[in-house]
Amino acid sequence: MNEEIAGSIHRYRHGLIDRRELLRSVIAATGSYTAAHLFLESSGLAATLISQVETQAANVDAETVRYPSGSVQVEAYLAKPKGGGKHPGIIVIHENRGLNEHTRDVARRFAAEGFVALAPDLLSRVGGTASMSSPEAAIRAIGQLPAFDSVTDLKAGFAFLGARPEVDAARIASIGFCWGGWRSFMLATEEPKLSRAVVFYGSTPAAGLDKIQAPVLAHYGQLDHRLTGNAIFTEKTMKQSGKKFTYHVYPNAYHAFFNDTGPRHDPEASKLAWARTLEFLRS
């Protein structure tokens, strides 16, 4: 391991720097955001070290689980509140880089808010995010994944979550970011029992909106033109089908503005979008 990374991990382990500072240092050492996340996954540091430190800090429990989706096994990160009782569930769907530390962090944040959060690794069908040899390989693998297979894996995740004793099966929602945004919206068209769907800068399914039962909330960055530009059309189409759809456009925000480990993070927009999301999920 590179000395700089080793030093940062040491400082992180001893509480001298926080998670974001660790991420920044790994990004600097590996040369890119994608490479940094892949390094943390493939080295096991995300699952073993960061997850443990952060779950402790957030006062939640987290573990890696596996669930069946047809003939394949999907690996997922499961974060939940400490203690007993039933909790609402949420499926957290990653961006187009696979399951990484950012998505795990979002899952932990939900656990800290009282949700049982399941973040599936949708690259499980091709060996999992941690098995990718390079960031390019991960992006290529994501790009080649049949779009509807990942929706199948999410439906299986929905069933897995609903069968868990600590989850209130009537209150399972989904949230997806970027690549996962379309999949969160798609899950709403495919899973009539889904209670809520949240889309962060994702595209809208071309068909099936009339099958949606769950209210849908979408967050878009104003400068993310290709996606955001379709908001009015999506709203109209949902309305015509009698579906509930609310969207917010965040002024001067770019694609992936919510990702606090990425280069386009917008703290103000993220804070507001997070508050709106929690309010929506609890409504």
Added chain:
Amino acid sequence: MKLRATIYVLLLAAGSLLAVREVSAQAIPGPAGIPGGAILTGTIRTATGQPMEGVTVSVRAEGTSYTTSVFTDEEGVYVFPPLSSGTYRAWAQAVGFATSRAQAALAGPAVSRQDFTLGPAKDIARQMTGADWFASLPEATLQDRRIKHVFKTSCTGCHQPSYVLQNRFDRTGWVAILDFMKVINLAGALPGADRAPLPIIEYHRENLADYLTKVRGPNAGALKPVIVSRPKGEATLAVITEYDIEPASTPGEFPAQDGSDWSEGTPTSLAFTRGTHDVEIDHSGNIWVVDSFGNPRRTYAKIDAKTGEVTTYKSVDARGNVRNSHGIRRDQKGNLWFNLSAGGDGAEGGQGSLARLDPATEKLEVYTPPAGVSGVGGAIDVDGKGKIWASTRMGAIQFDPDTGKFTDFKSLVFTNADGVGTTYGVAADSQGNGYWAEMSLDIVGRADFASGKVSEIKMPPRKERMEIVTEEERRLYSMTGSEWNSAMPWAQGPRRMGGDRTGNAVWVGNWWGENLAKIDTRTSKVTMYPVPSKDSGPYAAVVDKNHVVWVNMMNNDSVGRFDPATEKWTEYMLPTHGAETRHIAVLDRSYPPTVVVPYWRSSKVARLQFRTKQELQELKNQLRSQRLQAQAR
């Protein structure tokens, strides 16, 4: 596909003396013609006997790979420059009239007369240029005006309107086309189900389908064509040679439909006829093209201007794949500079290296920017000091041929994942500064080379277009912005540009704004000059030694000549319809200059040369007196 003999290539390959003689006997005429050549002349009239001005008359000798075209004057008379002896096909075309054809055996120095009478066309819709279409599309109501403009700014950025409108479809058909076009990428490939559609098309889908069905549905009423593409006066003085280029993907085969016969419509075949992107003309008058379409044979090609022979060259990447190119420019010494894509994926253009070709020795040298410096993109220009400028994804790069050093300049505005600020064209000025078009943002970036400072020159929005959108559309556009091929109604769309190497101007083709913009390189002041035919699509610009600007108008299949001294335009029509020109180059060692334009859609290059009114009149007088003498005998 029609197989056509490439006779020169075969004969030259055999290397026989006969072949050489054949070639010289079939030399391609310029405006002065072949000494002692055959004269072909005639008058063109309507069925009622009216002489017709601005009719395109084309001839092609058997076994040759080029077509020569001239235009009738105000008396309806055409005169070809003296031609090589041979058996020719001749045809005369004007939009709205049926193509008239003839065969003629010509032998120099005899004079042959071939008159044509043009009757009405069966289907004018196939012949019309894009500008003819725009002039003809209804806009009586506010809704029609709005949707017509959405059609323009979302459906005609990448291909000509004539390509779309030459066929009729029912509403289901138009919806299917819209649903396809809103998601395919630049290379025409379908993306995954999760790709967001182009939002402007998606939002207007129903209204666009209604409008298109109204004008081009099975029950659409008779079209009321307004034809703007017929040249007159000065514009009839061009002599145009069109050279066939064997498509790179299909050796030995040429497109059956190549736009030569307008009644066949705009060419529709896909990959096989496309790729001839940029063009240059070397100091010997030979023409060089670069290919932008992934193919197994060609990076660039040379066309012998005197014989039409095409020689294909390739440059391969580390994996052995043929690299594409996109942009080419000649420097003051006569070297040709073009980009080489990074290679491998067969995508158009792309980032990569810069190549220098000495056309005399055909020696190629490749320069690759070092790590950390932007890759060379697909637009090239040369500044007044002989330095090379190329587009990069987010700005422009300067290459100094003397030191081998690259200097990188970046756009001030952030470029997002959709490439909103991505560079389109590039230009350089006489003082050694660089300019690049951020087409989607209506900004031209400027790099002051000496200080290294980057500034922005803004193209003002089209106010008249802001006034006709609804409140909801206004909200829509605040979220969509513009993309290269789907733009806000008030966009200017600075596309490709040309710098005046000896003056104080950079000229910009404002694609959506329908104007040629002058940037004063001393003050950065912008002055916009409307194009002569509305909606003709000013694409790229090049400036000659007399500061005259030459612009290819993609949507009208024409070439505009703009003289800044008089602020007057002359618009020359190309003999091919549906050519899809994307570049222009000029050789001005003698004057009037020679102008060349590539046909991206139909695999040809046009060479435009010009006669003066006086020269043509003298030729006509000679013919007249010869005729009188013959009659007297």
